[in-house]
Amino acid sequence: MDAEESRSAIAYRQIAGYIDNVADGARLPPEADFAEMFGLSRASIREALARLRAEGIVRSRKGSGTFAMRSGAPEMVRLSAISSVRELAQWHEVRLALESEVAALAADRRTDEDLARLEAAQEALLASLLTGRGEREDVAFHAALAVCAHNPKLSDALGRLTSHIFSWGNLSAQRSVLTMAERRELIALEHGAIVAAVAARDGDRARAEMRRHLLAGRTRVLSDLQM
Amino acid sequence: MDAEESRSAIAYRQIAGYIDNVADGARLPPEADFAEMFGLSRASIREALARLRAEGIVRSRKGSGTFAMRSGAPEMVRLSAISSVRELAQWHEVRLALESEVAALAADRRTDEDLARLEAAQEALLASLLTGRGEREDVAFHAALAVCAHNPKLSDALGRLTSHIFSWGNLSAQRSVLTMAERRELIALEHGAIVAAVAARDGDRARAEMRRHLLAGRTRVLSDLQM
DNA sequence: ATCGGCAATGCTGTCTGACAGCATGAATTT
DNA sequence: AAATTCATGCTGTCAGACAGCATTGCCGAT
Numbered sequence: 186m187d188a189e190e191s192r193s194a195i196a197y198r199q200i201a202g203y204i205d206n207v208a209d210g211a212r213l214p215p216e217a218d219f220a221e222m223f224g225l226s227r228a229s230i231r232e233a234l235a236r237l238r239a240e241g242i243v244r245s246r247k248g249s250g251t252f253a254m255r256s257g258a259p260e261m262v263r264l265s266a267i268s269s270v271r272e273l274a275q276w277h278e279v280r281l282a283l284e285s286e287v288a289a290l291a292a293d294r295r296t297d298e299d300l301a302r303l304e305a306a307q308e309a310l311l312a313s314l315l316t317g318r319g320e321r322e323d324v325a326f327h328a329a330l331a332v333c334a335h336n337p338k339l340s341d342a343l344g345r346l347t348s349h350i351f352s353w354g355n356l357s358a359q360r361s362v363l364t365m366a367e368r369r370e371l372i373a374l375e376h377g378a379i380v381a382a383v384a385a386r387d388g389d390r391a392r393a394e395m396r397r398h399l400l401a402g403r404t405r406v407l408s409d410l411q412m
Numbered sequence: 413m414d415a416e417e418s419r420s421a422i423a424y425r426q427i428a429g430y431i432d433n434v435a436d437g438a439r440l441p442p443e444a445d446f447a448e449m450f451g452l453s454r455a456s457i458r459e460a461l462a463r464l465r466a467e468g469i470v471r472s473r474k475g476s477g478t479f480a481m482r483s484g485a486p487e488m489v490r491l492s493a494i495s496s497v498r499e500l501a502q503w504h505e506v507r508l509a510l511e512s513e514v515a516a517l518a519a520d521r522r523t524d525e526d527l528a529r530l531e532a533a534q535e536a537l538l539a540s541l542l543t544g545r546g547e548r549e550d551v552a553f554h555a556a557l558a559v560c561a562h563n564p565k566l567s568d569a570l571g572r573l574t575s576h577i578f579s580w581g582n583l584s585a586q587r588s589v590l591t592m593a594e595r596r597e598l599i600a601l602e603h604g605a606i607v608a609a610v611a612a613r614d615g616d617r618a619r620a621e622m623r624r625h626l627l628a629g630r631t632r633v634l635s636d637l638q639m
Numbered sequence: 640a641t642c643g644g645c646a647a648t649g650c651t652g653t654c655t656g657a658c659a660g661c662a663t664g665a666a667t668t669t
Numbered sequence: 670a671a672a673t674t675c676a677t678g679c680t681g682t683c684a685g686a687c688a689g690c691a692t693t694g695c696c697g698a699t
Binding site for chain 1: 681682683684689690691692
C-alpha cells in the first residue's frame with residue numbers, strides 16, 4: 186500500500202501530529218523522549234525537526250528546548266519537499282482540485298485564439314511522444330489550458346504546483362509499465378476529450394474529462410511505484 | 413559583537429554558495445567531502461542539507477547522491493493584498509476549486525467523530541447567528557469540513573486562502589442586503605445540504621452543494637458591492 | 640526574610656564511528 | 670554484444686559521547 190516511508194518522514198508526521206494537539210508556543214518534549222516514543226533514533230528526530238524548523242513550524246533554542254510556533258502565519262502556501270508517496274498523493278489531490286476547475290473555466294471563457302493554441306500544444310505533445318517522453322510538452326499543454334481559464338491567480342498556483350509534483354517524478358526512477366505507444370494513445374484519447382469539451386464550451390464535461398485524465402494518471406504512477 | 417554563527421549555519425551558507433556556482437540538477441559532492449572541505453562534521457552538513465531539502469533547493473536520493481534543484485519553486489503562491497474586485501473574484505475561484513474538492517473528499521473519508529464535530533460546528537454557527545454575525549463560526553465550520561478530508565496539504569492551503577479572502581471582505585457582511593434572519597435561513601439550508609451529503613458519504617453531492625453554496629455567496633457579495 | 644550568586648540539571652548542538660541498503664557503473668559470463 | 674553479477678560509493682540511520690547554554694533551585698549573605 187504505502188511504499189516504505191522513510192523514518193525521518195515518520196518522525197515528521199508524528200511530531201506534526203503532536204504539535205496539532207498543543208498550545209501555541211508550548212515546549213515540546215526533548216528529542217530523546219521523542220526518539221523513545223516513536224522507537225527511532227535521535228538522528229531521525231533531528232532530521233524531522235530540521236524540516237519543521239525550516240518550515241517555521243518549530244523553533245529550537247540551544248540549552249532550552251524546542252517550541253511550537255503555530256502562529257508563524259506565513260502569507261503564502263509553501264510547497265514543502267515531497268518525502269513520501271503519501272505526500273505526493275496529497276499534493277496530487279490539490280492539483281486535481283485546481284486543474285479540474287481550470288478545465289471548466291477554460292471551456293467557459295476560451296477565445297478562439299486560446300483554442301487554437303491549445304490544439305497546437307496538443308499536436309506538439311503527440312509529435313514529441315513519437316521520439317521522447319514529451320514531458321515538457323505535457324506541461325505546456327496544461328499551461329495552455331490554464332491560459333484559457335483567464336484567471337492568473339489560479340493558473341499561477343497550478344503551474345507552480347504542477348512543476349513541483351513533476352520535479353519529484355523527474356528524480357525518481359522513470360520506469361513505466363506502459364510502452365511509449367500505449368502512453369501516446371492514452372494521452373491522445375484523454376487530452377483529446379478535454380480539448381473537445383473546451384471547443385464545445387462545455388464546462389462540466391471539461392471538468393469531468395480532466396478528472397478522469399488525472400485520476401488515470403495517478404493510478405498509472407502509483408502502479409509504477411509499486412513495481 | 414559577532415554572535416557566534418552555528419556550525420550548521422556555516423555549512424548552510426557554504427553549501428548554498430556552492431550551489432550558486434553550479435548547473436541546475438547537478439550532483440553535489442558527497443556529505444563526507446563537504447565535511448572535510450569546511451572542517452565540520454557530517455552531522456552539521458546533514459543539518460544544513462536538511463534545511464536545503466525542506467526549502468526545495470536540493471533533493472537527496474538514497475544511494476545516489478544529493479542534487480541541486482535551482483528551479484525548485486519554494487512557494488506555491490503569494491497571497492498578496494487584494495486590491496480590486498477582479499482579484500477578489502479570482503481568489504474566490506481558487507477557493508471554489510479547493511473547497512468543493514474538500515467537500516467531496518470529506519464525504520468519502522469522514523469518520524463518525526469527524527461528522528459529529530462538523531454537526532457541532534454547524535449548530536454553533538446557527539446559534540451565533542441569533543446574536544452576532546457568526547463569522548468566526550463560519551470559518552470554524554469550513555475548517556471542520558477540511559479536517560474531514562484528511563489531506564493536510566489541501567486543508568492548509570484552503571485555510572490560508574480563506575482567511576486571506578475573509579480579511580478583505582469582512583465589511584461586506586455588514587452592509588448586506590439580507591436581514592440577519594434571511595442570512596441565517598440561507599446558511600442553515602446550504603450548510604445543511606452539505607452536512608447531509610457528507611453524512612451520506614455522497615462525494616459528488618457534497619461537491620455540488622458546496623459549489624452552490626459558494627456561488628450563491630459570491631453572488632450575494634457582488635450584489636452588495638454594487639449597491 | 641529577601642536577594643544575589645552559585646551549583647546542579649536538562650537540553651540542544653556537535654562530533655565520532657559504524658552499518659544497512661539502494662544505485663550506479665564495471666567486470667564477467669554467455 | 671547483451672545480459673548478469675559484482676564491487677563500490679553514497680545517503681539514511683543508529684549508538685554513544687561531550688560541550689555549552691538555560692533554567693531551576695539551593696544556599697549564604699545582608
